[in-house]
Amino acid sequence: MSRRARVRVRTSEGFRQYYVSGSMIGHSPTEFRILFFRDSTEISEGSIEALSQPSVLREVLFEVVMSPVQAKLLAEQLSRNVEQYERVFGKIPAPGGERRPPEAMYT
Secondary structure, eight states: OOOOOOOOOOOOTTOOOOOOSEEEEEEOSSOEEEEEEEEEEEOOHHHHTTSSOOEEEEEEEEEEEEOHHHHHHHHHHHHHHHHHHHHHHOOOOOOOSOOOOOTTOOO
16 A cells, blocks of 8 residues: 655745736647736727727746646646536637637747
8 A cells, every 4th residue: 555645735935826818838859838828909099990900919927848747647637627617617618719829839
């Protein structure tokens, strides 16, 4: 019978919480990189007068780098948690609009 070590969790002194509107993911043979960003709409005088489209400012807040093994574990944890959420609160609707990969992302 194996015994597990007790794990204590605490936040670091510099802990910060962010609200993000999306992420971009890339990988190499040795690591996965996840950039988390927040989008905001920049409205110009022209867009108010319907002369031009508003532009979107995508601010990258932070990047997480992890091994392929950790990335796979994270994917499994996210999948399990989404399933649990949907059992309690109902199906999460698929995002609308055109979905396309961001320009100049890692592969």
